[in-house]
Amino acid sequence: MSIKYKINTMISVDQFIELLNESTLGERRPIDDRECMEGMVSNSNFVVTAWDDEKMIGIARSITDFSYACYLSDLAVHKHYQKKGVGKKLQIITQEQLGPKCKLMLIAAPAANAYYEHIGFTNNPRCWVLDRDQDISS
Template identity: 70%
Template sequence: MKIEYKINEPVSTDQFIELLKDSTLGERRPVDNRECMSGMISNSNLIVSAWHEGQLVGIARSVTDFHYACYLSDLAVSQNFQKLGIGKQLLSLTQAQLGPECKLILIAAPAANAYYEHIGFTHNPRCWVLDRS
């Protein structure tokens, strides 16, 4: 199976929503709020994507300064393409775009904690979230 990886390739809102739904990440994202989803994809400044025969099958969507910190907002791989190394390749290509001192930071879904630890991430319990009232 040939997977093509692309850096900052345009991804439509519909493609993004469908991938999130198909990866189960859609359960934790506002996929029914099209304006929000459009803003999420269009305002990311680093997108690494995986494509199979023209279909978006994986994405690493980040916001970064490229030198100190890179917040990986979404790492999603279509369920039919999981366990093929696509997620690891998306992470590797994301890191390749960053400066040598830039940290990759993410908030993992509870079910994904073991995955991130397995691939070398260090757990840091100091994350704080301020929701809008």
């Protein structure tokens, strides 16, 4: 198996959705909302992908300033390629492109907590989420 990794290679929304479905991450993403998915692809400013020939089999999709913070919003690996180091390599390449003080941050699915701890991430309980439909005006 010869996996090639690419930085900021253009991908289609269909390729992204297909990978999310094949990785199980599609269960937690709005894959039926094409407009949202298009925004997710086009507005990411740093993407590392993994390819087996012409098939995208992994993605690390981030939003970053490259200096202080990098939010890894999607890390997905096709289920047939999981547990082969693809996800870890995607994160290593992501981190190599960031400045020396830039932190890599993510919100893990509950089932993935052990994985992130295993590869060196530390748990930070200070994450807060504000859903779009919440009223914060009062």
